[in-house]
Amino acid sequence: MMQDVNKPQQRKRKPNSAPDKRYTTAAPTVETKPAQRSKPQAAHRPGNKGQKPSGSFGGPSSAEDVRVGDRIIVTIKRIGINGEGVGYYRRKAVFVKGALPDEVVKAKITKMEPGYLNADIIELEKRSPDRRKPPCPVYETCGGCQLQHMTYEAQLRAKEELVRESFQRYAGLHELPMRPILGMSDPWGYRNKAQLQTGREGEKMITGLYAAGSHRLVDISGCAVHHPLVNQVIDQVKAILSELQIPIYDERTREGAVRTVVARVGQASGNVQLTLITATDRLPDSRRLVQRIRETLPMVTTIAQNIHKGKSPLVFGEKTVVLWGQERLEETLGDVRFSLSPRAFFQLNPEQTVKLYNAVQEAASLSGSELVVDAYCGTGTIGLWLAPYAREVRGIEIIPEAVQDARDNARASGIENARFFEGRAEQLLPEWVKRGIRPDVVVVDPPRTGCERPLLQALLQARPARLVYVSCNPATLAKDCQVLLSGGYRLEWVQPVDMFPHTAHVECVIGMQRIDT
Numbered sequence: 001m002m003q004d005v006n007k008p009q010q011r012k013r014k015p016n017s018a019p020d021k022r023y024t025t026a027a028p029t030v031e032t033k034p035a036q037r038s039k040p041q042a043a044h045r046p047g048n049k050g051q052k053p054s055g056s057f058g059g060p061s062s063a064e065d066v067r068v069g070d071r072i073i074v075t076i077k078r079i080g081i082n083g084e085g086v087g088y089y090r091r092k093a094v095f096v097k098g099a100l101p102d103e104v105v106k107a108k109i110t111k112m113e114p115g116y117l118n119a120d121i122i123e124l125e126k127r128s129p130d131r132r133k134p135p136c137p138v139y140e141t142c143g144g145c146q147l148q149h150m151t152y153e154a155q156l157r158a159k160e161e162l163v164r165e166s167f168q169r170y171a172g173l174h175e176l177p178m179r180p181i182l183g184m185s186d187p188w189g190y191r192n193k194a195q196l197q198t199g200r201e202g203e204k205m206i207t208g209l210y211a212a213g214s215h216r217l218v219d220i221s222g223c224a225v226h227h228p229l230v231n232q233v234i235d236q237v238k239a240i241l242s243e244l245q246i247p248i249y250d251e252r253t254r255e256g257a258v259r260t261v262v263a264r265v266g267q268a269s270g271n272v273q274l275t276l277i278t279a280t281d282r283l284p285d286s287r288r289l290v291q292r293i294r295e296t297l298p299m300v301t302t303i304a305q306n307i308h309k310g311k312s313p314l315v316f317g318e319k320t321v322v323l324w325g326q327e328r329l330e331e332t333l334g335d336v337r338f339s340l341s342p343r344a345f346f347q348l349n350p351e352q353t354v355k356l357y358n359a360v361q362e363a364a365s366l367s368g369s370e371l372v373v374d375a376y377c378g379t380g381t382i383g384l385w386l387a388p389y390a391r392e393v394r395g396i397e398i399i400p401e402a403v404q405d406a407r408d409n410a411r412a413s414g415i416e417n418a419r420f421f422e423g424r425a426e427q428l429l430p431e432w433v434k435r436g437i438r439p440d441v442v443v444v445d446p447p448r449t450g451c452e453r454p455l456l457q458a459l460l461q462a463r464p465a466r467l468v469y470v471s472c473n474p475a476t477l478a479k480d481c482q483v484l485l486s487g488g489y490r491l492e493w494v495q496p497v498d499m500f501p502h503t504a505h506v507e508c509v510i511g512m513q514r515i516d517t
């Protein structure tokens, strides 16, 4: 079915011909823009009861009258947060995977929820000029990218629209001070790390990702968004594992050793850190394995084994052993040096990270006299980026290893005015404020769920002159922004950054200023 979508449209309905009786078309009046609907939030809250619709143009009288399996015609209005096309059927949002804005699709309902419908494309009635053949051969099955069927320019427009719409919907801001999204001039080969599960396709060993919503492994050799060196290392390691007949892990029988292959490239050096994650303490034939990798892949500077025996969904286990080479991979962003252990988190798109951090620096507007708090600091990257321009930086991070990495990274770059604290941002910041430690600038970069309420309250109590919010989820960003707007802050600007071209993700930096400073 999905292949049809990329073929040229075969059958067009003439403007005045009789409608296809198998399809139910929503009356044009109910396909209003989200901002005009009386209860727009319902579409985004699957658990909520949507407003009872009032369709009256013949056929079913409301969206409640259709069933799973029914065919409908939907005009797509925009791209949703997961990359699907979003249209409306009798005031109810319809999420159509693979559909693009302005397309008219014949679709079959696959799921009905109180606030929305899911539907699959059967045929394109009207095709978008932004539609293109996805360059990657496994795009339809892999699940890693969601927007390869769209030109890159259209992806950028859709992401800007997603941000604009989120601020309208969740912060009530209709005039958004948004800057044009920062995209990439070459949006391919940007991802510095691949983390692929091992498996078998018949006799052949494969490394890949699970297809979206399933447990079926899709071989993704030659992924177009991975850095070419990462692809080269993964392919060669796969060949060597097969050649030496090193047993790969079988989830069903719980036998075998190698479960995941991780390759990370240092963009500045071209060196690659290779980690084999095993379900066993011993990596069979490791001596010959190391020797063969060294012979064939001179760019590999670390060969490590990480042991993950349990069933936990986390990719890495607790213990890592370096089998050969350097303990850490050296990486540089701007003037800041990073020294990354195999488990350390690091941004996946270094080129765009520099643009993101430059936007953070601009929003922070530092003169050298400020105390900056980097809440949710991870391995300290943002704090270290800002430290040369501040009096002092204090980072807060919940994961102890990341805090250690942040301290090591500060040392590696010779930065002495940055300190990193282990703890919950929503606990530590209020404690500091009580003790009279008042930041001038606070940067928050929380997980997708946004900031915890107590942290937002602590920010309003601490009253820093400037707030910088970095977010990978425009919806939670806009909701938190509204709390800050009503607590005495002004939104200066919103800067979207395309950190992950061809996926539905969009990162944003917003700069906020206290009104009374």
Ligand SMILES: C[S@@+](CC[C@H](N)C(=O)[O-])C[C@H]1O[C@@H](n2cnc3c(N)ncnc32)[C@H](O)[C@@H]1O
Pocket: 346, 347, 375, 376, 377, 378, 379, 380, 381, 382, 396, 397, 398, 399, 402, 423, 424, 425, 426, 445, 446, 447, 452
């Ligand atoms: C989106 S990452 C940001 C990392 C970092 N700013 C960077 O650019 O690499 C969010 C970080 O917040 C941490 N985190 C999650 N909840 C936290 C909390 N309540 N307090 C402090 N850190 C938290 C996570 O472990 C993660 O490292």
